[in-house]
Amino acid sequence: MKLLKEFTIPFVGLKVGKHHFEYKVEQAFFEHFEYEDFNDVNINVDLVLDKKSTLLELHFKISGWVNINCDLTNEPFNQPVENEFDLVVKFGDEYNDENIDILILPHGTYEVNIQQYIYELIILAVPIKRIHPGVEDGTLDSEILDKLEELSPKLKEKKEKEEDIDPRWNTLKKLLTDK
Incomplete structure (x- = not known):
């Protein structure tokens, strides 16, 4: 060089x-x-x-x-x-x-x-x-960020699925936390 x-x-x-x-x-x-x-x-x-x-x-x-x-x-x-x-x-x-x-x-x-x-x-x-x-800091407005947000997995949907579980299983979950 x-x-x-x-x-x-x-x-x-x-x-x-x-x-x-x-x-x-x-x-x-x-x-x-x-x-x-x-x-x-x-x-x-x-x-x-x-x-x-x-x-x-x-x-x-x-x-x-x-x-x-x-x-x-x-x-x-x-x-x-x-x-x-x-x-x-x-x-x-x-x-x-x-x-x-x-x-x-x-x-x-x-x-x-x-x-x-x-x-x-x-x-x-x-x-x-x-x-x-x-x-x-969330101030950038970009098409790519909007598309990433659209395609990202939703956390709300996951919580809703957990709430649909039969309540009888909740007592079994307590056994895992009582160790």
Whole structure:
């Protein structure tokens, strides 16, 4: 995959200490990764790079929203996302990213690309089950919800069937509860 230049940090010229970077992630970023689940994206990434003499510490913090489709109604809505992640960049003989929060770069490397970490951080911040907030509070008016309500089993019918049972069985039901 081609690396995006705006997410490459040349750390060789930075002084020891903390450095702040800000990025704005939009839909084009996910098109680069060929990820098509989002309709629209508006996320701010705040990155604090703490350069030390032998390693780099990166603290990612994302906040914003992604526009996705509801799993129940397929209605688009803005899902707020927030997430944080810490990454330690060390230097060694060869490139190694097997550990989740430790990246080892070869000696002599002068820059680090963070686009994959931002991508994963945003994807993992989105809930697995995507439900429109209007479904949860009952304010969403959708044809799909009306059809689901129409086709759902009725609880009243079940209670009516229980009431039609011969009353002599009620004493047997008491035996089950008297244990």
